[in-house]
Amino acid sequence: MTETETRTIHDDKQQNGAAVAETSVEDVFDDTYKMKEGPKPPRMLVWRNIILMTLLHLGALYGLVLLPSASVSTVAWTAVCYLISALGVTAGAHRLWSHRSYKASFPLRVFLALGNSMAFQNDIYEWARDHRVHHKYSETDADPHNATRGFFFSHVGWLMVRKHPDVVEKGKKLELSDLKADKVVMFQRRHYKLSVVMLCFVVPMMVPWYFWGESLVLAYFVPGLLRYAVMLNATWLVNSAAHLYGNRPYDKSINPRENPFVAFSAIGEGFHNYHHTFPFDYATSEFGVKLNITTAFIDLMCFMGLATDPKSVSKEVIMARVKRTGEGSHKSG
Ligand code: ST9
Ligand code: ZN
Ligand code: ZN
Numbered sequence: 001m002t003e004t005e006t007r008t009i010h011d012d013k014q015q016n017g018a019a020v021a022e023t024s025v026e027d028v029f030d031d032t033y034k035m036k037e038g039p040k041p042p043r044m045l046v047w048r049n050i051i052l053m054t055l056l057h058l059g060a061l062y063g064l065v066l067l068p069s070a071s072v073s074t075v076a077w078t079a080v081c082y083l084i085s086a087l088g089v090t091a092g093a094h095r096l097w098s099h100r101s102y103k104a105s106f107p108l109r110v111f112l113a114l115g116n117s118m119a120f121q122n123d124i125y126e127w128a129r130d131h132r133v134h135h136k137y138s139e140t141d142a143d144p145h146n147a148t149r150g151f152f153f154s155h156v157g158w159l160m161v162r163k164h165p166d167v168v169e170k171g172k173k174l175e176l177s178d179l180k181a182d183k184v185v186m187f188q189r190r191h192y193k194l195s196v197v198m199l200c201f202v203v204p205m206m207v208p209w210y211f212w213g214e215s216l217v218l219a220y221f222v223p224g225l226l227r228y229a230v231m232l233n234a235t236w237l238v239n240s241a242a243h244l245y246g247n248r249p250y251d252k253s254i255n256p257r258e259n260p261f262v263a264f265s266a267i268g269e270g271f272h273n274y275h276h277t278f279p280f281d282y283a284t285s286e287f288g289v290k291l292n293i294t295t296a297f298i299d300l301m302c303f304m305g306l307a308t309d310p311k312s313v314s315k316e317v318i319m320a321r322v323k324r325t326g327e328g329s330h331k332s333g
Pocket of ligand 2: 238
């Protein structure tokens, strides 16, 4: 980002009445990092994760077989669980805690932390630490899901091996004091395992059984395992597909791309060339709520007074960037 762009964004915020200092979040690409020369460290498989991921996906397949026999209420409940857990990642761990792209009140942070435990994608602190290091050292050894290592590694393979030492080395130097100071984040980290058991598995299973008499087996496999596995894969597609397939209207020098299918399944997180170019924009896109339920949700929270100070980028700054570094595929809507 040029100095003029930074200043324009800052001016925009002041015009919008947002009394926030320029973000200190370390989510901007650091081109001074150079990967170490010589042979790469050996790949160390983590068999526990490989086995658990395989079992989860087999369970999800069985959930798919059971799906036609689920009641309408159970299908609707599965969608509700998908939405709440997805928001805990998109509006919570990602746009709020990783990028600080808006401010959230205490009740909203509690809701997002509960949704985040329902999503079972590591606690908010760990998720945001890995995500900041992903933006700062994108597509290098210090990126936890470095997409230059291929689709499978960036999708799920990175969760089945020990991290590259540079991820840990660079991650330890990140500024994370904002996360440590957030009581909701640290409370969720302290009670993470119990919160996951309750919110990712027990609650999704017990509600259909208790309230409308669904069988416990179906309620475990459909709103539980199937919903969890689909949501995980929708998230992972941002790291894999949206780093490999799609247009690059904002910056052709980086891998992340605009991918409408990923945007749809990840409730607004597939506009990835825009997002890596302007990581502090609360909408992660210049097109507002289009294919972007998360932006609609944050707008609603702002309307209700539960969120404030959404940061966005002016059209002039976007268009200047499109002209300067885009590949010529920019569309106006
Ligand atoms: C999951 C995460 O699925 C998904 C994240 C996706 C991110 C997507 C981003 C895209 C944009 C947003 C889009 C959202 C869309 C949502 C759509 C919703 C529909 N910095 O990790 P360990 C240190 S999780 C600094 O064990 P190993 C640290 O001291 C799924 N330090 O490393 C740490 O200790 P602690 C369920 C770091 O041994 C220690 O090292 N979970 C950093 O190499 C050890 O850390 C799983 O599958 C860092 N970045 O093991 C298992 N990293 O944490 C998850 C580490 O106590 N993971 N340190 O401070 C694991 O089992 C392991 O992490 C491992 C690596 C085996 C992968
Ligand atoms: Zn990315
Ligand atoms: Zn991000």
